[in-house]
Amino acid sequence: MMQSIVRRFAAANGTGLGLATGNGRFLIPALEAGLDVQGIDNSPAMLEICQRHATESGLDVMLHEGDMAPLALAHRFHAIVCPAGSFSLITDEDAALHALTSYREHLESIGRLSITLSTEGPDDTTHFGWRMRRTGTNRVSGNTFVVDEATGKDVIPQVTLTYNRVETYDPAGHLLGTEIRKVRTRWWHRDEFVAALRDTGFADFKLLGDEFGWVALAIRQWAALTTRSSLGAKPGHACPRWPHGRGKLTAVSVFRPQ
Numbered sequence: 001m002m003q004s005i006v007r008r009f010a011a012a013n014g015t016g017l018g019l020a021t022g023n024g025r026f027l028i029p030a031l032e033a034g035l036d037v038q039g040i041d042n043s044p045a046m047l048e049i050c051q052r053h054a055t056e057s058g059l060d061v062m063l064h065e066g067d068m069a070p071l072a073l074a075h076r077f078h079a080i081v082c083p084a085g086s087f088s089l090i091t092d093e094d095a096a097l098h099a100l101t102s103y104r105e106h107l108e109s110i111g112r113l114s115i116t117l118s119t120e121g122p123d124d125t126t127h128f129g130w131r132m133r134r135t136g137t138n139r140v141s142g143n144t145f146v147v148d149e150a151t152g153k154d155v156i157p158q159v160t161l162t163y164n165r166v167e168t169y170d171p172a173g174h175l176l177g178t179e180i181r182k183v184r185t186r187w188w189h190r191d192e193f194v195a196a197l198r199d200t201g202f203a204d205f206k207l208l209g210d211e212f213g214w215v216a217l218a219i220r221q222w223a224a225l226t227t228r229s230s231l232g233a234k235p236g237h238a239c240p241r242w243p244h245g246r247g248k249l250t251a252v253s254v255f256r257p258q
Ligand SMILES: C[S@@+](CC[C@H](N)C(=O)[O-])C[C@H]1O[C@@H](n2cnc3c(N)ncnc32)[C@H](O)[C@@H]1O
Pocket: 019, 020, 021, 022, 023, 024, 025, 026, 040, 041, 042, 043, 046, 066, 067, 068, 069, 083, 084, 086, 089, 253, 254, 255, 256
């Protein structure tokens, strides 16, 4: 996945922007590959970690503290890349469409958009039962983190609610603390997402991958736009061109301990 994200930045042949850049997991390898990329995240703490990783690797990086929904930067980019399902953190449908419109407005004339979403099958949630997600041991402190998760349907249609329970143990195995994090992520059908891209001014769509993990690629369209409202959908109602309504596909993104 890492290499394909770097390739997507490279294909832009210009300046790239990584949305929800987090700790720089994707941005740092792109910088190391000599690419001109910037990052945006709304968490100062995550940006600080990203900056530290860049500094430790001897790299200069331009990071923006700000929202990706919508994007409001004073720059245009040749590529905007949203990896690892972070777009699904935008759970409100209208906010997601507004965000896509803002990405179009931040792209150069042949600018490329790349958004990775993943899909859960019908049995993939735990119906709010706990399952182990991952563990890890900090090399410096020796503390071990155990992350369990419980997922299920949120009250908002097409949104998954994930609880992450993070337990921290000292090297002797004593529990130091427990933290619960709650994350909501929005499900998208593949053709629903393509319709959203079309309606917000993108063209030349490609969907790579299968329904359990796919990347939507598109370029900025310069012709006149057909908006959802002009297609007859009212705010808060399903667009008639989106055949499946609400339902099956889920995009999941889970916060990781840094
Ligand atoms: C799960 S992390 C993923 C980070 C990175 N994409 C990765 O895969 O390593 C999600 C990131 O999205 C950021 N984030 C969430 N909502 C955001 C928003 N509306 N605008 C900008 N960043 C956001 C969080 O601060 C966090 O750093």
